[in-house]
Amino acid sequence: MITNEHRFCLRxxxxxxxxxxxxxxxxxxxxxxxxxxxNCVVTxxxxxxxxxxxxxxxxxxxxxxxPMVQKQFEAVLNAGESELPIEEINWNCVVDSWDLKxxxxxxxx
Numbered sequence: 294m295i296t297n298e299h300r301f302c303l304r305x306x307x308x309x310x311x312x313x314x315x316x317x318x319x320x321x322x323x324x325x326x327x328x329x330x331x332n333c334v335v336t337x338x339x340x341x342x343x344x345x346x347x348x349x350x351x352x353x354x355x356x357x358x359x360p361m362v363q364k365q366f367e368a369v370l371n372a373g374e375s376e377l378p379i380e381e382i383n384w385n386c387v388v389d390s391w392d393l394k395x396x397x398x399x400x401x402x
Contacts, residue, residue, distance in 0.1 A: 307386075309330045322338070322375040358384055
């Protein structure tokens with residue numbers, strides 16, 4: 294059941310749960326009142342860092358299923374006091390939606 298506590302991701306249009314509170318100092322990921330789902334946030338992050346994007350595109354998005362890659366990403370989350378728990382990332386969704394278009398003005402650079 295979708296209630297007013299849910300919003301839809303601006304990219305994949307899947308249901309998101311907006312934050313009730315957030316830590317403005319959280320890094321690299323902070324909860325939001327609206328925007329992208331966790332999987333699209335991860336995709337945006339990976340696409341925004343050129344060496345990561347190039348490595349993934351060179352080796353194929355299937356590399357994101359590698360437990361070592363996921364473990365390294367978890368280390369990034371833990372090192373930066375992120376508000377994004379690793380359990381919220383569905384790597385199958387990240388891979389499946391890798392090529393989805395981004396809303397105008399929100400494409401990773």
